[in-house]
Amino acid sequence: MNLADYEAFAREHLDAPLFAHLDGGAGDERTLRANRAAWEALTLRPRVLVGVDDVTTATTVLGRTVKAPILAAPLGFQELVARGGAAATMRGAARAGVGAVAPTISRATPAELAAAAGGLHWFQLYCFRDRGITNELVAQAAAARYDALVVTVDGPVLGRRERALRAGWEAPTDLVVTATGLTVDELNRLVDPGLSWRDLEWLASFGLPLVLKGVLTREDARLAADHGVGAVIVSNHGGRQLDGVAASAEALPEVVDAVAGRLEVLVDGGVRRGIDIAAALALGARAVLVGRPVLWALAAAGEDGVAAALTLLREELATALALLGCRSPEDVTPAHVAWRPRPDTP
């Protein structure tokens, strides 16, 4: 029926510590809850009598066409959710006609994941203290002709995900990230807290457009534009890094305003409905990333589940566009959304 059904399935069928790790957030999960609540606080403003007999959800992201402004988010540990998980997600997203971001944390190599993709596909990168490893990963991504490199910038240290810890979650010691030859634990210890704007130049030198994932403020959005990145993803890492930061839907307007069209803005965190995507477009996002629902669909039915879930979301968006009086994502404007109004009369 809707994405919540996949979550209910996964909650029941996945190993409890694994589910807690994937579903949980940092600290008291304030931001995790806020992510969802922020979309629900937005009010859509529908226009009527527009004539919507030819609605399309298709658009472009960084110049490449997608059937809908949706990407599967880069998710670690997908091989624990389903056999060949990350590749299955790439294939499922391709079947749904939407984009996908290949994760660093996967048994599959960047080349294998690129081969599984069928349309817009980006490679997500954690930067490591050992620049040789980072270099190797980016070189593989460039060789595999990814459309862009997604640099995760909200993870200089790892957030404390208490729900996962309480549930007894431990990263499996035998999960080797093939591209690096290292286990997840080894990689986690290598993540570079010193990563800074200066390093972007080096990363850009590989020739792939850069996308920064984890920007939440106008200040950093402007710096991103100044450094020539292609896009930023407004994200709080699904509430998994610093608890207490703004919901991504709350941070989106200030980022959109700050970049003033100099780069594309995407958003993730709590997107569960076609109307959430419509609201994101109205607030100025080019596209959204969907994370946990993809995992739950993967758990439920592998590649087929991912394709079905993302197709469902695309169809919900089509209905939302028609009822908003928009024939395409490009027709959605800031006037199509309002925060729950609080007029003062008289």
Place this chain on the structure above:
Amino acid sequence: MNLADYEAFAREHLDAPLFAHLDGGAGDERTLRANRAAWEALTLRPRVLVGVDDVTTATTVLGRTVKAPILAAPLGFQELVARGGAAATMRGAARAGVGAVAPTISRATPAELAAAAGGLHWFQLYCFRDRGITNELVAQAAAARYDALVVTVDGPVLGRRERALRAGWEAPTDLVVTATGLTVDELNRLVDPGLSWRDLEWLASFGLPLVLKGVLTREDARLAADHGVGAVIVSNHGGRQLDGVAASAEALPEVVDAVAGRLEVLVDGGVRRGIDIAAALALGARAVLVGRPVLWALAAAGEDGVAAALTLLREELATALALLGCRSPEDVTPAHVAWRPRPDTP
């Protein structure tokens, strides 16, 4: 005691899928809940020592007198709720002295429903791709001397009503809309998503005043005034079309402000109390439409139930007017309502 009693009765006695279909909204039912909450967020400002020994609830809507500024909303499937449902509602509304809007989706013909009406009565129209069917319906309505034609403009495609779907609701295949000779399913597939402002001219040519049902923004309210319609109904289709849009009480002020008296504004969605009607009048509405409560009253006691429920609402309004210090609906002004105030002191 109050309209909630009818709902409790219907919830218990109606077939569960039918109740889910009639009571449920689209998606997560955010707008359905918001409709009710928005009336409850309004604060009435009563005036005292006015002298209210001669209170009347009577007023006019599009020039025709009603005993109260209330209309029974156009509701499909009433024949499933009670034998001869739609006609019973027309009769019950007439007995209560209030208006009624005959629905397209009924076994009864426009002529039969007009004959059952006893005062202000409008005909609600869905526009179909097959303009012959639409033409036929409007011609029948014009011949039956309805006071106005209510064009539903928030339904270019059908909202996804998940509660109904989960409950196993399916429109009965044998429910034929006599005026068209087609079943509900056949008609649903024929609804014209391409309907636009240009079509209003054609609809106006039948000679009935036009009322647009489903306007939620100042922009469309202005366009309606520009196109010479007689009234707009601020409505989100009872939360059954696009989930996430504003509560009708929230959208009402901007619509009233935008039309600046050029046409009449009505409102529906969540009206359950006389004080809701008083608040609607204060926000500038000419009248309200009442939907689900009419269905529940119809389920409870047919025509008698509808008459009793609408009379109860009229009496609640009379009490509210007296306690507001208003002798009639015309006495209610914007100064009689405030949104819950949030003063800052000091």
Place this chain on the structure above:
Amino acid sequence: MNLADYEAFAREHLDAPLFAHLDGGAGDERTLRANRAAWEALTLRPRVLVGVDDVTTATTVLGRTVKAPILAAPLGFQELVARGGAAATMRGAARAGVGAVAPTISRATPAELAAAAGGLHWFQLYCFRDRGITNELVAQAAAARYDALVVTVDGPVLGRRERALRAGWEAPTDLVVTATGLTVDELNRLVDPGLSWRDLEWLASFGLPLVLKGVLTREDARLAADHGVGAVIVSNHGGRQLDGVAASAEALPEVVDAVAGRLEVLVDGGVRRGIDIAAALALGARAVLVGRPVLWALAAAGEDGVAAALTLLREELATALALLGCRSPEDVTPAHVAWRPRPDTP
């Protein structure tokens, strides 16, 4: 321990329909709940190092000294709560050193209630269509040397108290208001909905200062000042008349602002704590009236209960004043209260 204890006792020990009648409000009881919530939304701003070794709660109301700015509200049906109820309340209030308002609806005569009073005492008046009855009541009050006449202005018609009706409450047919020789039902039917500002002149002619009970707007507050009344009571009749009106604490600031010191302003509705009284003083009230808690104390222990409850409230106020850095009610200023602040940073 606090006033809530008396309520718990009364809820358990009073006859259920009587408790429902006394405790319940009109309609959905939105205003009844809002009354309490509004006091809780206020934030006190305490000053320190003031030196508060000599705190007093004493003040004056309409020129007469009370040990605390508190009055027992005029409550009908007190004889059903405890034998000799209304007189017991007058005596209890006198023992606590606070004021009391004698109700119209009582078996005791105005003279008997005045005799039971021991300090500030006012007489509450419903105006009846039969001006002879009204005249007789006021004449008795004047003869009994009440300090003021409290005219209830928010009751031109009776609010619909659904909780009481559902509980099966009926006013006992044998409860005769001795001063008039009529039963409560007979009197209810005689209440004059036509009462208006013009009638105040006549009521003033009896020589008692007039107090208007039930003013909620700046507009009526100004009219009251223009008509020379001595005080207004900001009140929504304990949420028992028009459901949906503002909480009394919300309406208080606009009334205080409008009268600009031309008359005294009192407030009732939801006052349960010394800090509520302190907040009322800070918002500009001269004193508060306490209603239901007096009934519950009366039910629990008659005159002793009333004296104890009102003394407890006075002591709570004394503590609140000391902790606010105020040596007396006169020291409490608008700077001692704020609505829950919502600063925007940055």
Place this chain on the structure above:
Amino acid sequence: MNLADYEAFAREHLDAPLFAHLDGGAGDERTLRANRAAWEALTLRPRVLVGVDDVTTATTVLGRTVKAPILAAPLGFQELVARGGAAATMRGAARAGVGAVAPTISRATPAELAAAAGGLHWFQLYCFRDRGITNELVAQAAAARYDALVVTVDGPVLGRRERALRAGWEAPTDLVVTATGLTVDELNRLVDPGLSWRDLEWLASFGLPLVLKGVLTREDARLAADHGVGAVIVSNHGGRQLDGVAASAEALPEVVDAVAGRLEVLVDGGVRRGIDIAAALALGARAVLVGRPVLWALAAAGEDGVAAALTLLREELATALALLGCRSPEDVTPAHVAWRPRPDTP
């Protein structure tokens, strides 16, 4: 896992009346709840790509270095929680590298508590009517070379802590404050409600910097600066004095703004997380005090518990700083926090 675990332990293992006394607040505990809610209403604004490979939580408070901007609050009755309680807390805080405030109400003398401290340590003072006792206490504190004298200014009279009273709490008659030779009850009766700004001069004459604990308004903050105190602690006594006052996080900005850097501002009340401390720093606090969690840790494991709990908080702060893009407490600015934004679009 986090400080909530200690609370759960203490709730289960401490004597119920003692727990109620320590955990409970005044009146309806509105302020107690607001303290926590206010921190949760703050939104952190993290900066990325700053390079945070060398994060420190160390800072100075009144010129003295601490490993983190945290002090154990002055808590009475610690000897009832664990043998040698107050001294154990001083030692635990020292082991965690943070400050500690020795309480007046302890079996241990100021000298013994100073000896147990290992870094920043202040002495908290209640002022008594008998200036001899006060004089004696301050003299002992000065002799023991405390870094500052913390004058509690929000306790001219004792707040009414109803939860404790309902639970049957009574201060043990044999708890003698050794430094004075008097029991707690005797001391409570001696607290001086007349304490005023004039008395500060006398207290300052002992040569220790003065810190005022319990300031909640800009007015008193300015007066404190005018009187030359070294720091103020924005505090509502953990919600234990005047119920209904602002949450300390809500009052903090106006105090910081008012003192304009003329003195240091600390805050206590509801601090349970590293992100709360980060938010406090962003709002302009120099450091925070932690109260109840120290008691729960003391109950759980004595000195070891206190050291572990405060170390955990310090580590949470280190993570928060890194994820905020701050290398030290000094890097945290007002731009790192926002109140939950409520933008209006369009």
